[in-house]
Amino acid sequence: MELQLQIKMNEKLFVRNPEQTELGRKIIQFSIQLIQENGFESFTFKKLAEEIGSTEAGIYRYFENKHRLLIYLTAWYWSWLEFRVTFHLNNISDPTIKLKKLIQLLAANVVDDDSTMYVNESLLHQIIIAEGSKAYLTKHVSEDNKDRLFKPYKDLCSLIAGIILEYNSDYTHPRSLASTIIEMAHLQVFFMHNLPSLTDFGESKNEQLVVEYIEDLVFSSIRHHRRTD
Amino acid sequence: MELQLQIKMNEKLFVRNPEQTELGRKIIQFSIQLIQENGFESFTFKKLAEEIGSTEAGIYRYFENKHRLLIYLTAWYWSWLEFRVTFHLNNISDPTIKLKKLIQLLAANVVDDDSTMYVNESLLHQIIIAEGSKAYLTKHVSEDNKDRLFKPYKDLCSLIAGIILEYNSDYTHPRSLASTIIEMAHLQVFFMHNLPSLTDFGESKNEQLVVEYIEDLVFSSIRHHRRTD
DNA sequence: TTAAAATGATAGTATTACTATCTCATTTAA
């Protein structure tokens, strides 16, 4: 069985849909490669165009600017991840197992899954860890939010919050805990690799230790929780 | 009694020490203002120079580039915060009270404290919330780390980890929990103001709710914790 | 007092982030 995963993206994320043309798909493929290699700051449309064998203006036909391209990549990632989570949690009823699988999917290394040829999910995961928060840490975050550019992120957050409430419907901060899980699953991995003294994982570079930390954090919070009033 | 707080900064953070000249202090003062107003991306040395009534090249005498200036500002902030924390926790022996005060200092709004004329701590706090993580989310984070540019952040993290161990010496992830506290104290405030559906604080814009969430997260983790083995 | 060092202003350059316009191929509609 061979399936082609197609993620429906918000129209405002791009000028022209990159999934529908050869150049568009090359833009996605090579921007992931270049951003992962050299970081978002040193990434330019000029360099990307040279890499592809096209021109700067050609890229601008698809994306307004490089920041919009980053938002597109993050939105794609969160949509893909929500699909993956939904898929892996299918037919599981125990919220404990659901949460554990979920944390695993968030913090563990991603293996490129060939569901889309032109997206290397493993590299994209590394981009989200190192550059993802730059998508919303801007002065125009509220306007971008009005254009629903962050909807995939918020959807994933809602999904997680729902599972938290399944586990304990009295828990008072399901959404904040959900966004904490998502952000920490990434940030603790980043710290482990780059600023290890901010973690307890030394230079082990073992993502499984981050999974254990977050599981502990989450379950002790929701297990022993009582309404404060 | 009038005291002048002087924070000793790492020499590698600047080309020339900005605290020692009029122009240097103006650079700090007005960069805080400009970055807070327009965001780090749109901040340039040209605009800063015009604001001050100096020139671009003049600014470059003090800071290699705008990213180094951001690292300087964050380092200054973490040093200042560590001093504040140490000061407020002085003579307190109960680690529960210590942790509560600490979370309050991290997440609550900062009032400009006049300890330094040219640094508006309240604005700087807002910069740290919205731009702080850009200081280390770069491809050259490891080299910057070798130059000890993030030492103030790491020191604060160690301080918090120490208090966590005072509370429960069996807790297995004091450093990761410390960095989680610091990052979440900021990020949840950012989300509350800009992407409220990622939190449970609605549009209340009340920092006290973030304080309560983090207190709950921290104490349920370290209170009910047992070594897993 | 004089040499060195620091201070700041002037004038550049290379790169970045775009925009406007052009050509050429393909689709579509009469």
Added chain:
DNA sequence: TTAAATGAGATAGTAATACTATCATTTTAA
């Protein structure tokens, strides 16, 4: 079948950004 419309990508710009080099003046230090 053919002209109009559409869309693809290339070419050639501009304004702003991120610096650098040089010079002229002031401060400092021996």
